Amino acid sequence: MRVLAAMSGGVDSAVAAARAHDAGHDVTGVHLALARNPQTYRTGARGCCTLEDSRDARRAADVIGIPFYVWDMADQFHESVVDDFVAEYAAGRTPNPCLRCNEKIKFAAVLDRAVALGFDAVVTGHHARLGADGLLRRSVDEGKDQSYVLAVLNRAQLDRAVFPLGESTKAQVRAEAAERGLAVADKPDSHDICFIADGDTRGFLERRLGATPGDVVDSRTGEKIGTHSGAYAYTVGQRKGLDLRVPAPDGKPRYVLSITPVTNTVTVGPREALSVDEITANRVIWHGSPAPVTCDVQLRAHGEVVPASVSVAGDTLTARLHSPARGVAAGQAIVAYRRDAEGGDVVLGSATITAGVLSATERAVAHA
DSSP states (O other), rough: OEEEEESSSSHHHHHHHHHHHTTTTTEEEEEEEEOOSGGOOGGGGGOSSHHHHHHHHHHHHHHTTOOOOEOOOOOHHHIIIIHHHHHHHHHTTOOOOHHHHHHIIIIIHHHHHHHTTTTEEOOOOOSEEEEESSEEEEOOOOTTTTTHHTTOOHHHHHHHHOOTTSSOOOHHHHHHHOOOOOOOOOOOOOSSSSTTTOOOHHHHEEEEHHHOEEEEEETTTTTTTEOOOOGGOTTOOTTTTTTOOSSOOTOOOOOEEEEEEETTEEEEEEEGOEEEEEEEEEEEOSSSSSSEEEEEEEOSSTTEEEEEEEEEETEEEEEEEEEEEOOOOSSEEEEEEEEEETTTEEEEEEEEEEEEEOOOOHHHHHHH
């Protein structure tokens, strides 16, 4: 099989490419140049997709003994990931740019180009498994599992994806890289958002959206208790950085409950008012039965897993949680999992959260 190995410059993608080569595939390595100005992207241990990473990827390809190229996809990345990130925050939602990058860049733009060039599949270093049934599963290393950010992939994309690392822990991958003589064996994992060089998400958004002062109001009284310079700087569940001028009557902390871009208002209230027991979502990718199913749902990357009853009707997913969840933010993904006969977690599907509904009890607390 002729495969394209996406090589980020990190240890995972290097070992994935090497394993694909060992398996007898005709492997070509490619590094994605995603920054219009690489100096604006994070470097070192906190970065990815930089000039430094490109050089690391090239050196790894040389050690493995495969051809290597750099593809300039900066414009596609900016339009599909960076612009989307800004637009989602402006709309009062909390996006996941890594999820969008997988969906729009690595398994759309890259896969489309790869197929056009005659490649059969794309190999990546994601920690996830694809079973013989073609269904996506969690990695055996649950601490490094990336099935959540891959759950947006559709059937056609999964059919052309190869994840060689799903049966290995991160420690095993690093040990293998060292044995192979790959210089990236001890390279730290990337963290945070690669296109925000200084890690200041609020400042990044303000530079693009401008300062838009508005009110912070209490959910129970409707009273204005503070101001903000841009509602886009807040996310549901946030506690710190609210700068409230009026303390709560009970002296307890307040949390962001909702963001309303139309009125440029941030609503805050008690922690209990964050609890929801029903979630609606759209942009559904579903691999399981459309009938109601009892399963587990994950609401954030590396977030809590909650039992739920999930139903799908057209492009709407509804999850009725068996126990309330807190801090559910519109714009994040909800991913449904079920346990298979071997005890693994199989991805049934995903959707983008549009709303969380407060339970009757917590609704009373929010407005008491």
